[in-house]
Amino acid sequence: MAVKDLVTAAYEYLGDGGIIRSAEGHSCDECCHAFKDVADVIPNQPDNPAALAGHDENHAVPEYAGPAVEDAEAMDVDDVPASDASEPAGGAALSNPADVRMIVIDGIVMGPRHCAMPGCEVGLLNAQTGVFCKAHQDEMGVRCRMKDCVRVKVAGTQACVNHQEQWRVYRARYANSSLLGVQRMLRRAQEERQEWLPVGGGAELPEHDDLAEQEVEQVSGSKYNNYFSAPRFYCVETICAPCGVVLAWRKFAKSEGVAKILRFLEDVYPNPASRPSYIAIDKGCALLKHIVRQGHWPAWEPTTRIIVDSYHYINHRVTDHLCRTWCNPAPLNGDAPNFWPSFLAPDFNTNLVVVDKDKQGNLYYKRAFNTQACEQLNAWLGGFQTVLNRMTVSNFDFTMHVLLFLHTQRVIARQQGREEEAGDESEDEEDENGVRYGLQEMQDDDD
Secondary structure, three states: OHHHHHHHHHHHHHHHEEHHHHOOOOOOOOEEEEEOOOOOOOOOOOOOOOEEEEOOOOOOOOOOOOOOOOOOOOOOOOHHHHHHHHHOOOOOOOOOOOEEEEEEEEEEOOOEOOOOOOOOOOOOOOOOOOOOOOHHHHHHOOOOOOOOOOOOOOOOEEEEEHHHHHHHHHHHHHHHHHHHHHHHHHHHHHOOOOOOOOOOOOOOOOOOOOOHHHHHHHHHOOOOOOOOOOOOHHHHHHHHEEOOOOOEEEEEOOOOHHHHHHHHHHOOOHHHHHOOEEEEOOOOHHHHHHHHOOHHHHOOOOEEEEEEOOHHHHHOOOOOHHHHHOOOOOOOEOOOOOOOOOOOOOOOOOOEEEEEEOOOEEEEEEEEOOOOHHHHHHHHHHHHHHHOOOOOOOHEEEEEEHHHHHHHHHHHHHHHHHHHHHHHHHHHHHHHHHHOOOHHHHHHHOO
């Protein structure tokens, strides 16, 4: 068996569609909290449900300034009758809301190149210079790489006689841009200290979009009229627990669309009983809108609510009624009627905000869950981006899965180490108290 076939077979056997089995059944106090019937509330705080904990304690909540509610695209998720949102099959465990769990979803722009034929995501026959998978390479043969052209390519080029100008323009713009362009940017960064250039001294987080590469893909992708270059997968989408444990991952081609995210969630959580209480995602309001419009809400309403991250919410609540009403990640008043199945607790509080005390004993609100888990994971994955982007699809899949599997094992091992240390400290404290008690008894006997 060839090495590439061996890697492909290994991922098909071990990869399980991107689900990290070492995280299966994971639960800890960072990603799973006990259900609360009554919200933690600090007296004399704003009672506006649009107020955000950690941001609006001492600020006036901005008024809604978007389209009129009756004309807004945002819909009321309560339009689904309660009778249609009954407890799903296999969800008996949901009748006792003992635990509240959250998952976090985010994507990082990276990925290998795949076949340029529209709709095909198979790896390239030739990873260095190829454009098509084996099947489409055999189909195209020596045909011109301009779309809908059936003429034969001119030797040494990828275009026929009639399309040599398009091939020349492409070669002039992109053929040698990769290495030389990077070298030129590095020299400029060292020689010219422009205010818009990044400050050196340490690794930088990967940009969300590589504009230069995106331009190449737009010229050669499905939006344009040629197959001169193979496109990349747009991003790697990950599902994490707030503690950092990776639950699943998947490559997305072309875009990070909400329809793809929904399919990803349905594949990872086919059983409603296993679904989390909350899904935190930066485009949560768009995902919620898609779920409702496509008729999927009755399947998700009994178990799960969708929220956005704080940065998104602060900037979007002023203009988007759906986001303001349904996707607040940390309601300051502890009230969010959309955040639990109506057949369980009609007046359910959010369980997203808890009250704690600072060093001076003052009460303050803090988030119950870490919604930045995926961003922290992406910062770590960014260190492998250059190497991963140069791999074939099969090598990328196997390597990415191994990286996330090992990362998850490391996170779980770190948690277990902290628990053991806490247990040892507790035992030491008990032993110390026992020694003190014994010495006190001996002293009393002497007296």
